[in-house]
Amino acid sequence: MDQTSSYPVELYIYDLSRGMARQLSPLMLGRELDGIWHTGIVVHGKEFFFMAEGIHNCRPGGTTMGQPDAILGLGSTEVPEDLFMEYLASLEESTYRCGTYNLFEHNCNTFSNEVAQFLTGQTIPPNITDLPSEVLSTPFGQALRPILDSVAINPGGNNITGQR
Template identity: 55%
Template structure:
C-alpha cells in the first residue's frame, strides 16, 4: 500500500521586502521584523489564502513573492490526501471564501495556522499570527490600514480544478 504521509512545512515571506524591519521603529514606535505572508507546503504543493482567489495552490515558492525568507518544518502528516482535500474544499466554501479575507483579522496566517493544526496538531509561530494586533495597537497602526489592506498575494490557482 502506498504511504499517505507527507512532510508539512510553513513557508514564511516578508511582503514588505525588508521595509518593515527598516522603518517600523520610526513609524510604529516598536520594531517588527516583517509583514508576514505564510503558506503551508504539503503533498508537493503550497497552499495559501488570499482575497483574490480564496484558497489557492502553487508549486512551493511559486507565488509572486519568490522564495520564502524562512521555512519551518512542522513534521509529518498522516492525514490522507483525499481527506485533506475534502477539508480544504469545505474551508473554501465556508471560512476561507475570497470575500472573507481581511489582512488584519482573517488572513493567510490564520489559514496557515488552521491548516497546520489540522495536519500536524502544531501551530505556526505566534509572532506571525499576533502581528496584526501588535501593529493595530500602535497609534500609527490604524492610519496604515488602507495601505496594508491593499496588499495581497497572487500567483496560485484553485486546487479544486
Template identity: 50%
Template sequence: MEMSDQESWPVKVYIYDNSKGMVKPLSRTLLGKQIDGVWHTGIVVYGEEFNYGGEGIMNSPPGRLFGHPDSIVDLGLTRIPYEVFRKHLRDLSLSSFRPSCYHLLDHNCNTFCSELAQFLTGNDIPSYITALPGEVLSTPLGRMIGVWIDAASAISGECRTHRQSGEHRSQCPSGERRTQCPSRERHTQCPSRERHTQCPPRERHTQCPPRERHTQCPPGERRTQFSSGERRTQFPSQHLHHASKRPSK
C-alpha cells in the same frame, strides 16, 4: 495523487516578508516599535504549497508564486490521507475561507495557514506571525492604518461577492457595470458621461438642448423656440409665399 493510510508526509510553513526587508529599519521610526517583517505564509505538504488571499484558496508548486521563502519552519508529519485533506480544503473554500471573507489583518493567509497546520499536525505556525496584526494595531499609526484597511476590505469583499454571484450592485466602483442592465444600455445611476437607459436608442429626448430639433415638428418646418438664427416657415420649403411682390401692370 494516490497515497496509502500508512504514509506520512512532512508539513512545512514557508514564510515570506512582503516588505522585502524594508519594514525592519523603518518600523521603529514609523510605529514606535520594532517590526521585523510583513509576513505572508504558505503551507507546503503533499508536494504542493497552499495559500489563501483575495481570490480564495490557491495551490502551486512550492515557491512558484512568491519566490524563495525568507525562512522555512518544519511543523512535523501528517498521516491524513490526501483525499481527506482535499475534501477539507473544499469545505473551507465554501465556508470560512471564501474570497469574500479575506481581510488583510483579521482573516488572511496566516489565519488560513494556522488552521491548516493544526488540522494536519496539531501544531501551530510561529506566534510572532499570528501576533503581527495586534502589534501593528497597538500603535497610533497602526490604528489609522487599520481603519483604512477595514474600509478597503469591506469594499473589495463586497464587490468580489457580487462578481461571484453574477450580479454587481450600484455600490461597486463606477468602473464596473451592473449586469442586470440591457447589454447595450447602462444603469441610470452611472456617471454623467453615460447615457440614460430610458431614452430610446438613436432617438433624442424631447427635453434635449435647443439646438436639437423637436421630434413633433413636420420635416420641412422649424419651431420658433429655436435659436435666433432659425426662423419659422409655415409652408413647405418648395412653396414660398411672396407677399411683398407687386402685381404686374
C-alpha cells in the same frame, strides 16, 4: 496489515515588505518588526495559501514572491492528499470563501495556522499570528487601518476548486 504513510508539513514564510518593515517600523510604529508576513502550508508537493479570491495552490516557492524568506518544519501528517483536498474544499465553501479575506483578522496566516493544526496539531509561530494586533496597538497602525483594511495580498497560484 494497514500501512500508514506520513507526509512532511512545512510553513513557507515570506516578508511582503522585503526587509523594509525592519528598517521603517521603529520610526512608524515605535517598535521593530522583523517583517510583514505572508505564509503558506506545503504538503503533498504543493504550497497552499489563502487570499482574497479564496484558497490557492502552486508548486512550493512558486508564488510571485519568489523563494520564501524562511521554511519552518511543522512535523508530519498522516492525512492523505484526497482527504486534505476535501478538507480544503469544505474550508473554501465556509470559512475561507472568496471575498472573506481581511488583512488583520482573516488572512493567509490565520489560514496557515488552522491548516497546520488540522494536519499536525501544531500552530504556526505567534510572532506571525500576533503581528496584526501588534501593529493595530500603535497609533500609526490605528491611523492606517482604514487604508490597510482594503488591501488584499495576491501571490498568484491556482484556486483549489478551479473557480475565481
